[in-house]
Amino acid sequence: KNEVEQSPQNLTAQEGEFITINCSYSVGISALHWLQQHPGGGIVSLFMLSSGKKKHGRLIATINIQEKHSSLHITASHPRDSAVYICAANSGGSNYKLTFGKGTLLTVNP
Amino acid sequence: DGGITQSPKYLFRKEGQNVTLSCEQNLNHDAMYWYRQDPGQGLRLIYYSQIVNDFQKGDIAEGYSVSREKKESFPLTVTSAQKNPTAFYLCASRIRGAQHNEQFFGPGTRLTVL
Numbered sequence: 001k002n003e004v005e006q007s008p009q010n011l012t013a014q015e016g017e018f019i020t021i022n023c024s025y026s027v028g029i030s031a032l033h034w035l036q037q038h039p040g041g042g043i044v045s046l047f048m049l050s051s052g053k054k055k056h057g058r059l060i061a062t063i064n065i066q067e068k069h070s071s072l073h074i075t076a077s078h079p080r081d082s083a084v085y086i087c088a089a090n091s092g093g094s095n096y097k098l099t100f101g102k103g104t105l106l107t108v109n110p
Numbered sequence: 111d112g113g114i115t116q117s118p119k120y121l122f123r124k125e126g127q128n129v130t131l132s133c134e135q136n137l138n139h140d141a142m143y144w145y146r147q148d149p150g151q152g153l154r155l156i157y158y159s160q161i162v163n164d165f166q167k168g169d170i171a172e173g174y175s176v177s178r179e180k181k182e183s184f185p186l187t188v189t190s191a192q193k194n195p196t197a198f199y200l201c202a203s204r205i206r207g208a209q210h211n212e213q214f215f216g217p218g219t220r221l222t223v224l
Contacts, residue, residue: 097155
């Protein structure tokens with residue numbers, strides 16, 4: 001069983017809709033990452049957070065440490081947001097190893 | 111511009127041949143990582159290196175080898191011992207030390223073994 005679970009696996013939305021992607025983890029963490037992977041394969045880091053909430057443009061990431069849960073929200077979604085969104089948990093320690101979720105494939109239709 | 115480069119983007123090899131994937135970074139990062147991505151699975155760590163001339167096995171190191179002779183470079187060799195080498199390979203780097211430094215990823219190399 002993967003220690004980091006994402007839901008949903010696939011998500012299709014219409015342009016302008018509010019999107020939520022969820023991530024639950026079973027290990028204690030020092031930080032949680034949200035990553036974006038476009039069809040070409042390259043990965044971009046969106047957020048790294050250990051508590052509370054972060055916002056960047058139309059993207060918002062929240063984390064609840066007690067419930068071991070994080071969410072990524074996209075407001076006013078656009079077709080260019082179509083990508084795979086991946087959450088990854090850093091369990092801390094000197095080796096800094098990330099445990100990755102399987103990803104959520106988001107398709108935003110015009 | 112600073113960043114991570116991986117070459118080539120697509121690589122084809124015959125079964126039984128060793129192949130080396132390149133990863134170079136000019137971000138002056140100490141730590142570098144190699145991940146493998148398969149359809150329907152999360153990224154899995156193959157090897158990582160926190161400093162020049164030192165590296166450690168990740169979760170799926172069997173059939174792979176690495177070297178870290180220079181800070182900028184962390185090549186990955188996929189050997190003939192790797193049973194299922196066809197996959198997407200991603201290299202990453204970060205500043206060593208602080209837990210809250212993010213990882214930067216390269217564009218990836220898609221390896222197909224025929």
